[in-house]
Amino acid sequence: MILFCKTCGNVLKVEEGSSGLQFACNSCPYIFKIARKISSRTYPKLKELDDVLGGSAAWENVDSTEERCPKCTHPRAYFMQIQTRSADEPMTTFYKCCNPQCGHNWRE
Template identity: 85%
Template sequence: MLLFCPTCGNLLRVEKGITALRFACNTCPYVFNIARKVSSRTYPKLKEVDDVLGGSAAWENVDSTEERCPKCSHSRAYFMQIQTRSADEPMTTFYKCCNPQCAHNWRD
C-alpha cells in the first residue's frame, strides 16, 4: 500500500517509531502512526475463453470439422487455430460446438 504525504505530496516511508510502526515523510515532519495491520488481496477476474479469442465476431467466418462436442456429443464443431505460445511451439486449436443450443468452447 502506498501512502502520500498530505502536506508535501511525497511518498511516505515505513519506519519504526518508539512504540510501533509509522509512516513518515522524508522532506517534512509529517508522521502517521499505524494503529492496526490492514491486509487485503484482490484477485483479477479471469477472462472467458471467448473473450480471449476476440469475442463472438471472431467465430463468424470459421470452418467446421468433424469433432465431437464433449458436452452435448454433437458431431460437428467450428475450429480456429491461434499461436498462443512461442513460435517454435505448435498452434492451439480452439473448437466451438455447431449446435446453437450448446455452443460449448474447448481447446485441443
C-alpha cells in the same frame, strides 16, 4: 504501508519509542507517534483483456469438422487455428459445437 517524512521527504521507519510504536525519520528528528492501528488498501484497476479469438464475429466464417462435442456429444464442431505461443510451437485449435442449443467452446 509506507509513510514519508513531512520535512525532508525520506521514508519513515517503524521503531519502538518510549510510548509504544512510532514512525521515525533517519535523516531528521521528525517522529510520528502511532496512536491506533493504521491501515489502508488500494486495489489496482485491472485492465480489460482482449478476446484472443476475436469475439463472436470470429466464428461467422469458419469451417466445421467431425469432432465430437465433449458436452452434448454432437458429432460436428466449428474450428479455427490460432498461433497463441511462439512460432516453433504448434498452433492451438479452438472448437465450437455446431449444435445451436449447446455452443460449447473447447481447445486442443
